[in-house]
Amino acid sequence: MNNQTDLSSESHALREAWMRHEDGFLKDYLVSSVEDPRIHFPSILSRGLLVDRLQPEKYRELIWSEYRFGISMSYVLSVLQRRPAPRTRALLLEALESGMDSFQSIPIPAYFIETWRLQRSSPDPVEHYIDQALRCTESLGATELDPRVLTGFQNRWREVFKQWDMAPISVMEAACGSANDYRYMDAFGMSAIMNYHGFDICPKNISNALAQFPKARFEVGNVFEIQAETDSVDYFFVHDLFEHLSIQGMHQGLREVCRVTRGMACLCFFNMADRADHLVEPKDGYHWNRLSLARVLEFIEPFCQDVQVIHTGRFLQNAFECGDYHNPGSYAVVLNFESK
Numbered sequence: 001m002n003n004q005t006d007l008s009s010e011s012h013a014l015r016e017a018w019m020r021h022e023d024g025f026l027k028d029y030l031v032s033s034v035e036d037p038r039i040h041f042p043s044i045l046s047r048g049l050l051v052d053r054l055q056p057e058k059y060r061e062l063i064w065s066e067y068r069f070g071i072s073m074s075y076v077l078s079v080l081q082r083r084p085a086p087r088t089r090a091l092l093l094e095a096l097e098s099g100m101d102s103f104q105s106i107p108i109p110a111y112f113i114e115t116w117r118l119q120r121s122s123p124d125p126v127e128h129y130i131d132q133a134l135r136c137t138e139s140l141g142a143t144e145l146d147p148r149v150l151t152g153f154q155n156r157w158r159e160v161f162k163q164w165d166m167a168p169i170s171v172m173e174a175a176c177g178s179a180n181d182y183r184y185m186d187a188f189g190m191s192a193i194m195n196y197h198g199f200d201i202c203p204k205n206i207s208n209a210l211a212q213f214p215k216a217r218f219e220v221g222n223v224f225e226i227q228a229e230t231d232s233v234d235y236f237f238v239h240d241l242f243e244h245l246s247i248q249g250m251h252q253g254l255r256e257v258c259r260v261t262r263g264m265a266c267l268c269f270f271n272m273a274d275r276a277d278h279l280v281e282p283k284d285g286y287h288w289n290r291l292s293l294a295r296v297l298e299f300i301e302p303f304c305q306d307v308q309v310i311h312t313g314r315f316l317q318n319a320f321e322c323g324d325y326h327n328p329g330s331y332a333v334v335l336n337f338e339s340k
């Protein structure tokens with residue numbers, strides 16, 4: 001069997017692996033709970049890197065405030081999931097007000113206490129999102145966050161992009177799902193700063209995406225053979241795809257990302273580790289691999305100018321002393337192609 005035959009049967013299997021799900025499931029399963037792109041670190045990072053690339057440094061403070069928002073809301077969610085009772089929010093707020101560092105035997109992390117204190121002293125009510133999330137008395141599900149709190153940063157970014165006066169850049173997303181990240185990029189006002197092109201191997205995802213955004217560019221496509229000219233994309237991003245490919249398929253996908261990107265690529269992984277080799281785990285016709293960071297870097301480095309690695313847990317630990325990020329296998333590998 002030659003490489004091409006391998007990848008065409010793999011492509012078929014990947015398509016089938018996602019097509020067996022219902023449309024409604026595909027539309028929502030990756031944008032709920034801690035994976036809601038408004039609080040999920042890799043999503044905030046991908047948006048932040050795009051903004052920072054266009055306006056270096058200018059919005060760093062806002063981006064970092066959004067990281068803090070993401071970890072704080074993820075903590076609230078984790079508490080609600082552990083104690084799904086109507087009084088949980090009020091009990092957590094009481095604990096904060098009494099200066100306690102745990103409640104109901106759940107530790108309250110220092111970054112969360114610090115964030116709450118900082119907010120209390122801020123004159124800007126938009127900053128008071130912990131109080132708002134915990135005071136909410138409306139009929140929310142026991143493990144649901146107040147939608148008004150979730151849109152806090154959306155409104156702040158919309159204001160930024162309203163005043164934006166730069167020409168849009170080309171942005172491409174592989175494995176875009178049902179506009180999982182794009183739906184919030186659009187809600188945040190980012191459509192104004194980019195010419196977006198998303199593709200996914202699963203036609204149900206693409207019809208879900210087009211049903212939400214009929215005018216946006218969503219296409220059925222395969223990372224093994226990206227439909228774009230060489231060096232045509234300013235900013236490429238992809239979340240949670242490469243673990244699902246064979247190693248040969250991942251190499252082909254990485255080669256393609258490097259071929260089409262002329263600016264920067266942000267590759268987010270959900271199951272990577274500091275280990276010598278990839279752990280290949282076939283699953284239901286596709287893969288659920290644990291990838292070796294070293295092996296991915298070794299493969300990718302010859303294609304680009306420089307590479308930056310962000311291990312989500314360690315980044316959040318250093319930045320906010322946040323030690324409870326839920327996924328130790330979460331990494332971002334950021335590629336710069338500038339001198340191409």
Ligand SMILES: C[S@@+](CC[C@H](N)C(=O)[O-])C[C@H]1O[C@@H](n2cnc3c(N)ncnc32)[C@H](O)[C@@H]1O
Pocket residue numbers: 011014015018030031174175176177178180181199200201202205221222223224238239240241244
């Ligand atoms: C775990 S989901 C991630 C979806 C989205 N990026 C997110 O993070 O919410 C993996 C996605 O990869 C898509 N996919 C799988 N193989 C692909 C390929 N060869 N080319 C493009 N998309 C692919 C699937 O259809 C699915 O939507």
